[in-house]
Structures are given as C-alpha cells and as structure tokens.
Amino acid sequence: xxxxxxxxxxxxxxxxxxxxxxxxxxxxxxxxxxxxxxxxxxxxxxxxxxxxxxxxxxxxxxxxxxxxxxxxxxxxxxxxxxxxxxxxxxxxxxxxxxxxxxxxxxxxxxxxxxxxxxxxxxxxxxxxxxxxxxxxxxxxxxxxxxxxxxxxxxxxxxxxxxxxxxxxxxxxxxxxxxxxxxxxxxxxxxxxxxxxxxxxxxxxxxxxxxxxxxxxxxxxxxxxxxxxxxxxxxxxxxxxxxxxxxxxxxxxxxxxxxxxxxxxxxxxxxxxxxxxxxxxxxxxxxx
Amino acid sequence: xxxxxxxxxxxxxxxxxxxxxxxxxxxxxxxxxxxxxxxxxxxxxxxxxxxxxxxxxxxxxxxxxxxxxxxxxxxxxxxxxxxxxxxxxxxxxxxxxxxxxxxxxxxxxxxxxxxxxxxxxxxxxxxxxxxxxxxxxxxxxxxxxxxxxxxxxxxxxxxxxxxxxxxxxxxxxxxxxxxxxxxxxxxxxxxxxxxxxxxxxxxxxxxxxxxxxxxxxxxxxxxxxxxxxxxxxxxxxxxxxxxxxxxxxxxxxxxxxxxxxxxxxxxxxxxxxxxxxxxxxxxxxxxxxxxxxxxxxxxxxxxxxxxxxxxxxxxxxxxxx
Numbered sequence: 001x002x003x004x005x006x007x008x009x010x011x012x013x014x015x016x017x018x019x020x021x022x023x024x025x026x027x028x029x030x031x032x033x034x035x036x037x038x039x040x041x042x043x044x045x046x047x048x049x050x051x052x053x054x055x056x057x058x059x060x061x062x063x064x065x066x067x068x069x070x071x072x073x074x075x076x077x078x079x080x081x082x083x084x085x086x087x088x089x090x091x092x093x094x095x096x097x098x099x100x101x102x103x104x105x106x107x108x109x110x111x112x113x114x115x116x117x118x119x120x121x122x123x124x125x126x127x128x129x130x131x132x133x134x135x136x137x138x139x140x141x142x143x144x145x146x147x148x149x150x151x152x153x154x155x156x157x158x159x160x161x162x163x164x165x166x167x168x169x170x171x172x173x174x175x176x177x178x179x180x181x182x183x184x185x186x187x188x189x190x191x192x193x194x195x196x197x198x199x200x201x202x203x204x205x206x207x208x209x210x211x212x213x214x215x216x217x218x219x220x221x222x223x224x225x226x227x228x229x230x231x232x233x234x235x236x237x238x239x240x241x242x243x244x245x246x247x248x249x250x251x252x253x254x255x256x257x258x259x260x261x262x263x264x265x266x267x268x269x270x271x272x273x274x275x276x277x278x279x280x281x282x283x284x285x286x287x
Numbered sequence: 288x289x290x291x292x293x294x295x296x297x298x299x300x301x302x303x304x305x306x307x308x309x310x311x312x313x314x315x316x317x318x319x320x321x322x323x324x325x326x327x328x329x330x331x332x333x334x335x336x337x338x339x340x341x342x343x344x345x346x347x348x349x350x351x352x353x354x355x356x357x358x359x360x361x362x363x364x365x366x367x368x369x370x371x372x373x374x375x376x377x378x379x380x381x382x383x384x385x386x387x388x389x390x391x392x393x394x395x396x397x398x399x400x401x402x403x404x405x406x407x408x409x410x411x412x413x414x415x416x417x418x419x420x421x422x423x424x425x426x427x428x429x430x431x432x433x434x435x436x437x438x439x440x441x442x443x444x445x446x447x448x449x450x451x452x453x454x455x456x457x458x459x460x461x462x463x464x465x466x467x468x469x470x471x472x473x474x475x476x477x478x479x480x481x482x483x484x485x486x487x488x489x490x491x492x493x494x495x496x497x498x499x500x501x502x503x504x505x506x507x508x509x510x511x512x513x514x515x516x517x518x519x520x521x522x523x524x525x526x527x528x529x530x531x532x533x534x535x536x537x538x539x540x541x542x543x544x545x546x547x548x549x550x551x552x553x554x555x556x557x558x559x560x561x562x563x564x565x566x567x568x569x570x571x572x573x574x575x576x577x578x579x580x581x582x583x584x585x586x587x588x589x590x591x592x593x594x595x596x597x598x599x600x601x602x603x604x605x606x607x608x
Contacts, residue, residue, distance in 0.1 A: 006407050010393070017395035096389030100452060103357045103385040103462075104408035105377045287359045 003106045007114025008121065015084070015122055024080070028130045035069050036137035043142055055143075056236060062144040063234050066134075067253055070156065070232060073130055074225055077160035081123055082183035085167025087176020088115050093287055094175070102287065109279045112168065116275060119164050127157030148231035151258075155228035158267065162221040163187055165274035172281040190215050194222035195252040202250025220267045223259055230255040308371030310335045310460045310491035311356060316365035317515075318348075318355055325351040327515035328365065333508070335459070338482055338492040340506035342499065342598060348515035349495045350388050353464050356493075357385060370459055381409060384453035388464035388495070390446050394438030398429050398448050401437055405452045415456075423451035426481060442469040450478065454485070461485060464495040479505050503594040511598060513605050523594075531596055532562045532570055535586035536577055543580045547573070552600065558585075563600050 001009070015021055042061050045053055053061070089111070092098040102108065131153045139145050146152055163183055170179030197212010216223035233241075233255065241248035241256045249256050259267075311333035318326040326348045333339040343349050354360040356367055358375040372379040392401045402420040411419060424430045427447040437445060446469040453461055463482070467475040475498075482505045485492050496502050502509060503523065510520035519526060537558050544560065547553055550573050554561040562573065567589055577584055 001407060003408060006404070010404065014393070014395055096387055096391040097393065099359065099387040099389060100385055100392070100405070100449065101408060102359060103380060103383065103387075104405065105380040105410070106408055107377065286361065287354070 002110075003104075004110040004114040004117065007106075007111055008118035011088075011115050011118025012121060015119075020084070021122070024076075024126060025129075027076075028126075028133060031069075031072070032130075032133045032137050035134065036141050039065065039138050039141035058142055059144045059234050060237060062138060062142045063146065063232055063237060064253075066138060066144075066146060067229055067232050069134065070152070070228060071225075071253070073134070074156045074159050074228065077123060077127060077130075077156060078163040078187050078221060079184060080126075081119065081160045081164040082167045082187060083180045085119060085164045086171055086174075086178075086180025086183055088119065088168055089171040089282060090174060090179060091176045093285070098287065108283045112172070112279045112282050113275065116164065116168055116278070119168075120161055123160040123164055124157050127160060128153050131156065144234075146232040147234060152228050152231040155224045155231060155259075159221045159224040159228070161271065162219065162224065162267075165271055165278070166219065169274055169278045169281065172278050172285060186219055187221055190219040190222045191225070191252075193219075194226065198250050198252050201246055204246055216263070217266065220263075220270055223263060224267065226255040227259040229253065230258045308368065309333055310337075311339075311367070311369055311493060313356070313367040314365055316352070316355060316367050317363045318351055318360060319363045324515050326355060326362075329512070329516060331510050331517055331520060333491060333493060335491050336486065336489045337507040338486045338494060338505050340502035340509035341493060341495045341512065342497065342502060342509055342594075343512035344497070344602060347512045349497075349512060350464055351515070352512070353385075353388075353462050353493070353495055357383070357462065381456075382459045384455065384458035384461040386446070386449045386453040386461075386463045386466050388468070390449040390469075392437050392445060392448055392452070395436065397434050397436055398424065398440070398451075399433040401448060402452055402455060405455050409456050411456045419455050423454050426454060426484075427451040428477060443471060443474055446470060447474065450481065454481070457488070458490060460491045460493065462493045462495070466494070466496070467498060467501060475501065499594045499598055509594070511601050513602060518605050519597075519601050527594065527597055531590055532565045532567075532573070533586075533588045533590065534560045534562070534573070534577065534584060535588075536560060536582045536584050539577065539580060539582040543582065546580070547576065552603070561596075563596055 039062060042058055042065065043052075045061075047053065089098075098111070102111070131149065135145060135149055166186060167179055167183040170182055173179075174182070193215025194212050197209050197215065200206070200208030200210070200212060212222075237254075238256065241251075241254055248254065309332045311331070313329050313331055316326060316329040317324065329348075329352055341349055341352065351360065355362050356369060356374055358380075362374075367374045369376070369379050370382055393404070396404065399420055402423055403416060406413075406416045406419055420433075421430070424433050427450050429444065429447055429451065432440070432444065437448065440448065446466065450463070450466060453463065466482075467478050470478060479501065482492050482494065486505075486507070494502060494506060506523060508520070508522050509526060510517045512518065535558055544553065544555055547560070547562075550569060551562045551565045554563065565573070570587060570589065574584055574587060
C-alpha cells in the first residue's frame with residue numbers, strides 16, 4: 001500500500017480505536033431519536049378549529065425544522081473536523097511520533113495528504129450516515145423528504161472538509177489547541193460574514209453585501225451551508241422567497257439560489273490551495 | 288580539536304560506489320536556529336560496519352546532528368552523505384533504522400501493529416513481515432507483549448519497541464539516539480548485546496549517548512562534540528592513550544598543590560590528586576617533589592584513562608580555549 005494510503009488508514013484507525021467514531025454514532029442516534037419524535041409532533045399539530053394541518057404546511061414546517069436540525073449537524077461536523085484536524089500533525093510532531101515515521105521513505109506531502117484523506121473519509125461517512133438516518137427518521141415521522149438529499153450530503157460534507165482543510169493547514173505550524181480554536185473562530189466568523197452579507201442584501205447595500213461575498217470566498221463553509229439549505233427547501237418555499245425579492249434573500253436560514261458553478265469551481269480551487277499550503281508549510285517545518 | 292585521523296576535512300563527496308562509501312560522511316555541516324549555532328561545521332566520517340559513539344554534553348548538538356543526517360532538519364550549510372547518497376535521499380532511508388531520543392509510538396496500536404506499520408513504510412516485502420516482526424520482538428524482549436496496546440507499555444518497553452522498529456529489515460545503518468535512557472540495568476545490558484550483534488553482521492551503528500561507560504563498552508570509534516563541532520575523534524585506543532595517576536597524599540597546602548601543575552592537569556579531590564595524561568616515567572619525579580614539599584604519600588596508583596576522564600579533560604580544554 002502506498003504511504004499516503006497507509007497514513008490515511010492509520011488516521012481512520014486512530015479515530016476508531018480512540019472511540020471518536022463510537023461517540024459520534026451514539027450521539028447521532030440520540031439526536032435522530034429525539035428529532036424523529038419532534039418531527040412526528042408536527043403531524044399532530046392542529047389548527048384552531050381542530051382540523052389537522054394540510055400536507056403542504058406540514059412539509060413547510062418540516063423543511064424549516066430540518067434546516068435547523070441540519071445546521072446543528074453541520075456545526076457538529078465542522079467543529080469535530082476543526083478539533084480533530086487542529087492537532088493532526090502538530091501533536092505528532094510535538095510528541096515525537098512522526099520522527100520515526102519520517103525517517104522512513106515517506107514524503108511529508110504523503111503525510112499531509114494521507115491525513116487529509118483519512119479524515120475526509122470520516123467526514124464523508126459521517127455526513128452521509130447521519131443524513132441518511134435523519135432523513136429516514138423525518139420521512140417516517142412526516143412523510144417529507146427534502147428535494148435534493150444527495151446535494152444536501154455533498155454540501156454538508158464539503159463544509160466539514162473546509163474546516164478539516166483549514167485545521168490541517170494550521171496544524172502544520174501551530175499547536176493543536178491554537179489551531180483548533182482559530183479554525184472554530186474562523187468558522188463562526190465565516191457564518192457571521194454570511195449573515196452580514198444577507199443583511200446587506202436586505203438593505204440593498206452593496207458594501208455590506210460584499211462582506212458576505214468576500215467571507216464566502218475566503219472561507220467557503222457558509223457558502224456551502226447555503227447550498228445545503230437550498231437542497232432542503234421545497235418548491236413552495238422557494239417560490240415564496242423569490243416572490244419576496246431582496247427581503248427573501250435576507251434570511252440566514254434560507255437560500256433562494258443554489259451556489260453557482262463558478263463558486264463551486266472556486267471551492268475546488270480553494271481545497272487545492274489549502275492542501276498545497278499545508279504541504280509547503282509542513283515541508284519547510286523543521287522537526 | 289580535530290586531532291584524529293578520522294576527523295577529516297576532505298572535500299571529496301561521499302558518493303561514488305555506494306557499497307564502498309562510508310556509512311556517514313559530513314563536511315562542514317552546520318545548522319543554526321536564528322543566531323544560535325546548534326551544529327557548527329561538523330566534519331566526520333563513520334566507516335561501515337562499526338559502532339560509532341557520538342558524545343557530548345547536553346546541548347552540544349548531538350540530536351540536531353542526527354536529525355540533520357536523517358533529513359528531519361535542513362542544514363544551514365555544508366554537505367553530508369549517508370551510505371554514499373546525499374542526505375534527504377528517500378531511497379537511502381530504506382536502508383536505515385532510527386530510534387529517536389523522543390520515542391513515541393501509536394498508543395492505540397499493539398506492538399505487533401506498530402512494527403507492521405514500520406514494515407509497510409520501510410517498505411519490506413509483505414511475505415517477510417511475520418519473520419521480521421517476530422525476530423524484532425524477540426530481540427528486544429517483547430514477544431510476550433506483542434498483542435498489547437502500546438498505550439499500556441512502560442517507557443522502557445516503548446523504548447524497546449522503538450529499538451525493535453529500528454532493527455526491521457536488517458538496515459545497513461542504525462541511528463540510536465540515547466537508546467537506553469528509559470531502560471533499567473538489564474535493559475541496558477540487552478541493548479549493548481543488540482548493538483554488538485548489529486556490528487557483527489556488518490551494520491554501522493551511530494550511537495548518540497552521554498552514558499560514557501556504555502559507549503566505552505560497545506563503540507569501536509567515538510567523536511566528542513561540544514558547541515556543535517567535533518573536538519576529538521578516533522578509535523577508543525587512540526582516544527584513551529593517556530595514563531592517569533592517582534596519588535593519595537596529605538600535608539600539602541593549596542600553594543604546594545598548585546606547584547604540581549607542571550606534571551599535567553590535576554584533579555584535586557580531598558586527599559586524592561589525579562594527574563591526567565602523566566606518563567609512567569615521570570611518576571618517581573612527581574613523588575619526589577611531593578615528599579620534598581612535605582607531603583606524606585600513602586598510595587600511587589597509575590591507571591588507564593577512562594572515557595569519562597578523557598571526556599571531561601576534552602571539555603575542560605575546550606572551555607579554556
């Protein structure tokens with residue numbers, strides 16, 4: 001097996017042996033259970049005259065609640081990726097664990113890419129697994145499924161990869177705690193930047209709107225999150241948002257349009273830049 | 288003080304026919320961290336198949352030198368070759384074993400899995416892994432704990448495991464950085480046996496240590512470093528040529544003792560005066576002078592210089608410069 005895959009396997013093995021995966025699975029099952037109960041309650045809501053809500057309204061309510069629940073999942077994924085990636089390299093440099101491995105015929109780029117691949121696989125599996133369980137639960141409870149479930153998984157997973165990539169870059173130079181904290185703050189700032197951009201759209205203020213655009217370019221986590229929101233919105237909601245004009249675009253928990261192809265292309269470039277930066281940074285680091 | 292033949296200023300590269308090249312060759316290898324010179328013009332040659340002791344006080348640049356040779360640090364200037372290839376060459380690392388001073392292995396893996404990981408990274412043919420791992424475990428005395436998680440190991444056991452990992456694949460050159468720092472006397476004895484075993488099968492061992500007795504027992508050749516440069520180097524015989532003389536004497540004032548400096552460097556401890564590098568034919572003159580000064584001589588013991596004597600002497604001389 002090439003060294004890059006050995007390192008990737010080792011990263012996955014570590015997460016499994018250290019019971020990180022088990023903790024995430026148990027927590028996810030608890031959240032899925034509670035949210036299934038919550039979603040089921042929507043179907044029992046009645047109007048003031050005692051009649052049940054029509055299916056359109058159930059779907060609308062469910063979609064909104066699903067967006068909030070998914071925001072929590074994406075947060076868990078982003079935070080976990082940042083916390084795990086932060087010390088991914090730095091802790092092994094500090095402890096000396098990498099010394100004997102780097103004395104083998106292993107390139108530092110292989111260590112960086114291997115660790116990224118291993119953690120990316122975990123992020124992907126978690127995003128797909130948790131989305132599958134949650135959507136099955138929502139479907140069972142309400143009969144509603146978001147219009148683009150596959151895109152939803154891809155956007156939420158990619159958001160996790162953004163934090164993973166940022167954490168990995170920081171991990172090549174900074175201590176685990178510092179890198180993790182910076183990644184978390186960056187994630188929150190990225191989200192706030194997006195919200196500020198929304199407010200700018202609502203106010204029709206180009207300068208404020210540009211804050212959102214720039215923050216989406218610098219750290220695409222919020223831009224991808226907007227894609228995830230779009231993937232969860234039923235057509236009726238989208239139609240209402242479009243009709244509302246700029247006001248409809250001012251809500252941080254709604255997205256009128258999917259991310260553009262150009263933006264998604266930039267995200268791919270951004271990932272490449274982050275990996276290149278991490279490799280360069282680690283290659284030039286003295287151990 | 289580069290007083291021994293093996294410390295060369297050769298400008299010739301260490302390349303050429305890899306098989307005939309020395310295990311390690313460095314020419315003016317230097318490394319600075321900011322304004323601090325950790326290694327300052329290290330020039331040395333380590334022949335193949337020998338156990339080479341690399342000695343020095345704390346902060347002398349020993350571990351930095353090892354890291355430079357292994358490509359973990361980038362030299363500020365100078366050149367070095369391992370097994371005939373420039374340092375940093377990826378393929379050469381297939382033929383090298385390394386036990387770091389800061390030894391740490393994946394706590395969540397078993398000892399066997401850690402060794403398998405190193406077999407894979409080395410990389411060794413998969414068909415040989417079982418034999419390699421079993422041999423390594425047996426050599427370092429961990430066969431009974433092969434299936435246990437490394438996280439449950441004592442420091443000494445982790446160091447043994449690291450040594451086992453360094454021995455995988457019968458490397459041509461093994462770097463051992465303070466290999467017995469966490470070991471008990473039995474473990475230290477075992478490591479000496481292992482090092483001798485390596486030398487007997489033709490493996491060059493670069494032993495980085497400040498345990499002088501250990502080095503004295505196993506090394507064919509040593510280099511003493513201080514402030515990042517070699518101050519002496521050679522075979523053990525070459526380095527320990529001098530004879531020390533210990534005299535047990537009373538009745539001498541400090542001024543009298545100072546007058547004896549002409550017989551060489553004096554180490555004054557209570558009623559014992561130790562003269563380093565004093566040849567046997569000057570001993571009668573020494574005793575006569577002590578007696579003439581009113582000293583009462585109880586014992587005169589000539590003895591061969593130990594590595595510790597020589598080491599301290601070299602560092603003193605270096606400090607006096």
